[in-house]
Amino acid sequence: MCGIAGIVGKKITDDDEKIVEKMKTILRYRGPDDEGIARSEYFCFGHQRLSIIDLKTGRQPMHTEDGRFSIVFNGEIYNYIELRRELQKKGLRFRTSSDTEVLLKLIAHEGLDAVKKLNGMFAFALFDRKNKTLLAARDPFGIKPFYYTKTPKGNFLFASEIKALLCHPKVTARVCREALQEYLTFQFCLKNKTLFKNIFKLEPGHTLQLNMGSGNLQIKKYWELDYSVDTHHTEKYFADRILEILRDALRLQLRSDVPIGSYLSGGLDSSAVAFLASEKYQGAFRCFHGHFKEGAAYDELHYAKEMASTIHCKLDKITPTARDFIKYLPELIYHMDEPAAGPGLFPQYLVSKLAAKNVKVVLAGTGGDEIFGGYARYSLAYLEQCLKGAIFETQEEGKYIVTLDTIIPNLNVLKEYVPLLKNFWQDGLFDDMDKRYFRLINRSPDLPGLLRPEISRSWNQKRMFSEFQDVFHNPKTKSYLNKMTHFDQKTLLPALLQVEDRVSMACSLESRVPLLDTRLVNLITRMPPSMKFQKGKNKYILRKALRHTLPKNILNRTDKMGFPVPLKEWSQGPIRNFIKEMILSKDSRVRSIFKPDALEKISRNEERFGRQLWGALCLELWFRKFNVKW
DSSP: OEEEEEEEOSSOOHHHHHHHHHHHHHTGGGOBSEEEEEEOSSEEEEEEEOOOSSTTTOOSSEEOTTSSEEEEEEEEETTHHHHHHHHHHTTOOOSSOOHHHHHHHHHHHHOGGGGGGOOEEEEEEEEETTTTEEEEEEOTTOOSOOEEEEOTTOOEEEESSHHHHTTSTTOOOBBOHHHHHHHHHHSSOOTTBOSBTTOEEOOTTEEEEEETTTOOEEEEEOOOOOOOOOOSSOHHHHHHHHHHHHHHHHHHHTOOSSOEEEEOOSSHHHHHHHHHHHHHOOSOOEEEEEOOSSOGGGOOHHHHHHHHHHHTOEEEEEOOOHHHHHHHHHHHHHHHSSOOSOTTHHHHHHHHHHHHTTOSEEEOOTTHHHHHTOOHHHHHHHHHHHHHHHHHOOOTTSSOSSOHHHHGGGGGGGGGGHHHHHHHTTSSTTOOHHHHHHHHHOSOTTGGGGBOHHHHTTOOHHHHHHHHHHHHTOSSOOOHHHHHHHHHHHTHHHHHHHHHHHHHHTTTOEEEOGGGOHHHHHHHHHSOHHHHTGGGOTTHHHHHHTTTTSOHHHHTOOOOOOSOOOHHHHTTTTTHHHHHHHHSSTTOSGGGTBOHHHHHHHHTOOSOOOHHHHHHHHHHHHHHHHTOBO
């Protein structure tokens, strides 16, 4: 795991090299173990290394023996041993035992299409001196980041984090207004946009090629979710295959020359990862947990303890406080580069700090909700579909996934969502699938009325819905479940993985996510929806796969928490002044977006710490940390 940065242009100067030095230095926490810089006529690459595999000889930038290809790489190629054997059979020789050299020689020997062979998390840039071409790629889910921009003189800049790009004197921190509306609507930006104008992210599952001779930039998709339904196999086959792939994913992802541990919330996903890792990990295994003291709604410790006892691991714990929130949130917004999708990043960061004191690699359960259908809103959406089908005798999906009589026993997951139910059903009941799911994930339906007139006039809800539809209707499937999970996999999941990357790398800690092995995801997307979501039970097939491994108390949990933060309680006391100082002061930058009386109104909302307040607070910190201009 590392930090990468670089400049590509028609003539690299000493000044460019100095800028790359600054870019990589600002990313030092991503890789404090080693550093390197390489320069030629057309490129300058910088690298900060967190040494995980081949601690002595894996230094970057790395070059082929003939000097034609040079690479900087962030991530891990889990199947590098198998790929190296393939290349050795073809006569290639290796000087190191690192996955970086395998990646370098694989692309040099077979071309950029060989990225399809990789099992891992990665973002890399490789320069081909002979063809004067930059080659880059990002892993299928966007576990590892890759940002880029161009200078007025045509130089191409890339880096693991946006703040590194801002080191260039010609790159300015300005708001992208389209992306701002997306953030206020969804709490993340769609497609390749960031909140910074003219700074973009390479989308997950895409490659990039830039030819310095022609100046031609090509970005292509190399990986996509497959929804061609497999009707040939039984439920037992899918459940057994899930466990088989998970075990093999852990076999690959436990490859490391440094100690490994695991996050353990006590939920289904992290418990599955910790259990399967403990089966294979040689030596003492440690798990890390965070919880709050503000009540049972914020405390899963008893589940984590039960799981830790089951797998005989040491459980390290931390209890974040309101004082920690005030201290670390500004720092977190800096590490994130952009306002965050939700407050869960705060306790996750403190758990990462705890883990980094004991291990250098940590396993996480990220992705389980989006892949297996774990969100309560899926049940809420299907409850409406069941009612609609029963009343109007419609079968919009061709064949019911669930019916009203089968979903009723599994509706206990909605008991914490009564306010959402009231709001969701007060308007547009039984409308089209896309309109209903947009309503569920739209974070600020009433926001335009809170904005300043000049901002409100540019608010384009039709564009937001159209961009939502482009993703929601992309898979060729009639299944409501597949459409919902697909949207979340393409949008929410990369936002969560950005959090995963930043809170861990800020602590010089590598985080791995075994549930996002592409073999597993392809298996699940091709599974008949009626198996994935049988009787409306969240994560039905994952529970089936794990039925003989996890304790029943964890396997059958219905009180899904995520990582809730007691902001409702804190905002009425310990952090009230912090919030007001941020968004209501004379220096407040969000006053240029929100009406002053609107900010007063949302800051006084003591009934709950709402998404509008969270969004305004994060935006204010972002404006301040990066001195962002309109």
